[in-house]
Amino acid sequence: xxxxxxxxxxxxxxxxxxAGMGVVTNLTxxxxxRLDAGPLVSLxxxxxxxxxxxxLRQVLNDLRTCLPEIARHAASGDAVxxxxxARVIExxxxxxxxxxxxxVANDVARASRAGDATAVCATVARLARIGDRFPKVxxxxxxxxGVRNLDDLEKARIRESRVxxxx
Numbered sequence: 001x002x003x004x005x006x007x008x009x010x011x012x013x014x015x016x017x018x019a020g021m022g023v024v025t026n027l028t029x030x031x032x033x034r035l036d037a038g039p040l041v042s043l044x045x046x047x048x049x050x051x052x053x054x055x056l057r058q059v060l061n062d063l064r065t066c067l068p069e070i071a072r073h074a075a076s077g078d079a080v081x082x083x084x085x086a087r088v089i090e091x092x093x094x095x096x097x098x099x100x101x102x103x104v105a106n107d108v109a110r111a112s113r114a115g116d117a118t119a120v121c122a123t124v125a126r127l128a129r130i131g132d133r134f135p136k137v138x139x140x141x142x143x144x145x146g147v148r149n150l151d152d153l154e155k156a157r158i159r160e161s162r163v164x165x166x167x
Contacts, residue, residue: 033130036097043096053157059092063101066092067131070108074124082112082120089127101130 043052066089073082086109093102104127111119143164150158158165 031100031126031130033101034099036099039095039097056096059096062092063089063131067128070124070127074112074120079112079115083109086112086127089131101127104130 040052040056043055047055066085069085070082070089073079073085086105090102090105090109093099093105104123108120108123108127111123140162143166144158145166147158147165147167
């Protein structure tokens with residue numbers, strides 16, 4: 001039986017129900033992610049639209065590689081590698097304005113340097129939640145049907161993305 005739905009703090013919802021002798025509380029994390037457009041605007045001014053597209057693709061691919069490494073380093077207890085990977089993620093995230101991801105990566109590095117195993121587990125889990133907002137669809141398994149009137153740049157981007165296109 002549900003006894004209540006409360007919002008104790010931003011981003012955390014509690015659902016309580018009676019279970020036998022006590023109350024079971026399930027926590028759901030839903031933290032908003034902050035982005036800063038400034039770095040993207042600077043990149044656009046410096047590199048142009050095509051340059052920004054290349055940088056974004058590269059940074060997002062690098063993040064996809066680095067984020068799983070963090071969990072492996074934390075599980076193995078390799079504090080030095082954990083701090084290094086967290087710093088790389090922080091730098092990449094700052095480069096494209098992913099403020100929340102950069103801040104959480106910094107928190108992982110600080111917790112690891114402090115030797116606080118509980119904080120490392122908590123911040124690595126938070127980093128995984130924040131960083132796991134990448135598209136869930138793989139381009140090589142995606143099909144677009146009925147596309148017409150693409151300009152040359154759009155055609156090139158679709159070819160680069162490895163999405164299958166049928167007109």
